[in-house]
Amino acid sequence: MTTSTVPLRVIIYGRVSKAEKGKRAKSVDDQLAELRTWALDQGWTVVGERRDDGVSVSSYGGLKVRDGWEQVKVDIASGEVDAVLVWExxxxxxxxxVSGEFANELIRHRVRLGIDERLLDLTRAEDKKAYFDGVTNAQYEADKISARTKRGLKTSRAAGRPHGTVAFGYRRIIDPETGKTVGRGEDPVTAPIFRAIVADLLNRRPAEAIARELNERGIRTAAGNTWTGGNVSRMVKRPVYVGKRVHAGVALDVETTWPALISLADHQALVEMYGSDARDHWRTSKVVNSLGTGVFHCGAQGCDGTVRIVTPPKTRRDRTKRYQCRRCYKGWLPQPAVDELIDDLMIARLSRPDVAEILAADAEADADVQAAKDEVARLKLYVDELRESAHRGDLSVADYASMAKRANADIERLAKAARPRHLPPALADLVEPGVDIRTAWPALPIADRRVIVDSLISVELEPRGRGGHEFGPDDVTVAWKTTA
Known part of the structure; x- marks a missing residue:
């Protein structure tokens, strides 16, 4: 049935997906205009207009919620409309x-469907067939588009061409004749800023402090947002900065068309330094005001959690803040006493007359771990290559599992030797000749003291109950990371 001479109350609906915007697809305004004209020609009354801009209905788009479409379903159930009109x-x-559920709702409430200037009654077999033939054709077209897109992306990956948004530090390279993007290169403004961020992080400057400075200078992220410590540390871990193309979370072993901004060794150091997205949160001066939160570790057997500050309830007579493990909830050592012990220990060790020479020797020793870092980076890329071979079917799953297990064991063995040992700039200032450590150390910002402590020592707090023995030095185990 193509037309109706009976006056109808109709809802008109238009939609365009984000991918279709700016292309030759008919805009929502144009769709609604055509539907409005059709309704006027038929003498129908448009009782509502619903729309969804930039929302995909394809299964490839994730079937996102459509506010306009949800309102159409409410209109159908209201009993106050006779037909729903859509452009196609x-x-x-x-x-x-979704189409089946929609058809059932139309049939249940005896609402007709207008498509391509045809008014369908889905209680009629021939109209129902026409509707679902249209759904089949639409899905077929979506499948073809998806297949073409995947082939194009596969070719792009093999050629090492970039994909997705432009990372901070890079810029698009535009063909002056066609106006199309042909690649990516270093951005002369943001690439030096990125390298400065990397250098600061390797020197143990808190990511939150870096983010605060970037915001104060009016520098924004690649997406135009303000910086946080978290997005600073996550950014520098991205494989794109060592010239690696990523697919499905895996760095591909292909020669890419854009330059690396940092070395593999520095990237590996940053990945290890910020292996957990939550770690940087607890290193920042913005959210902590103690030496140990997120830095000191629990000494309970089998637990490798870090500690936090807890305040005893008001019902307790002694409400001194205490360190407690975030994972096993043991600890309960008094925070002021523990921090005072660590402060005294750092002052004593850094007051030694030979500390500058010893720390300099440790800095030189960093060069000795370079081979281990490079080997770890090589092995990780090797595991990525194995995974890609398994995905392509060139390597059996069993062989991949066996070879990857051996490589990962070597990575774990070398990881300790490859750990970064960069000493923070604040520490270099402390050991300058003539500096009085006893007055300089307490005057340092808590963020600098935390970074220095974390770079020089590992601290474990022995667990005890809430009503345990009096605190003593034996409750704290300290291991020095340097020979100082």
Missing amino acids: TSRASRDWM
Whole structure:
């Protein structure tokens, strides 16, 4: 049935996906205008207009919630409309399940469907067939588009061409004749800023302090947002900065077309330094005001958690803040006493007359671990290559598992030797000749003291109950990371 001479109350609906915007697809305004004209020609009354801009209905788009479409379903159930008009079948849905549910709602409430200037009554077999033929054709077109897109992306990956948004530090390279993007290169403004961020992080400057400075200078992220310590540390771990293309979370072993901004060794050091996204949160001066939060470790057997500050309840007579493990909740050592012990220990060790020479020797020793870092980086890329071979079917799953297990064992063995040992700038200032450590150390910002402590020593707090023995030095185990 193509037309109706009976006055109808109709809802008109238009939609365009984000991917279709700016292309030759008909805009939502144009869709609604055509539907409005059709309704006027038929003498129908438009009782509502619903729209969704930039929302995909394809299963490849994740079947996102459509506010306009949800309102259409409310309109159908209200009993106050006789028909829903859409410009073409794909504007409603390409998904079989969604289309089936929609058809059932129309039939249940005896609401007709207008598509391509045809008014369908889905209680009629021939109209129902016409509707689902349209759904099939729309899904077929979506499948073809998806297949073409995947082939194009596969070719792009093999050629090492970039994909996705432009990372901070890079810029698009535009062909002056066609105006199309042909690649990516270093951005003369943001690339030096990125390298400065990397240098600061390797020197143990808190990511939160770096983010605060970037915001104060009016520098924004690649997406135009303000910086946080978290997005600073996450950014520098991205493989794109060592010239690696990533697919499905795996760095591909292909020769890419854009330059690396940092070395493999520095990237590996940053990945190890910020292996956990939560770690940097607890290193920042913005959220902590103690030496040990997120830095000191629990000494309970089998637990490798870090500690936090807890305040005893008001019902307790002694409400001194205490360190407690975040993982096993043991500890309960008094925070002021522990911090005072560590402060005294750092002052004593850094007051030694030969400390500058010893720390300099440790800095030189960093060069000795370079081979271990490079080997770890090589092995990780090797594991990525094995995974890609398994995905392509060139390597059996069993062989991949066996070879990757051996490589990962070597990575774990070399990881300790490859750990970064960069000493923070604040420490270099402390050991300058003539500096009185006893007055200089307490005057340092808590962020600098935390970074220095974390770079020089490992601290474990022995667990005890809430009503345990009096605190003593034996409750704290300290291991020096340097020979100082």
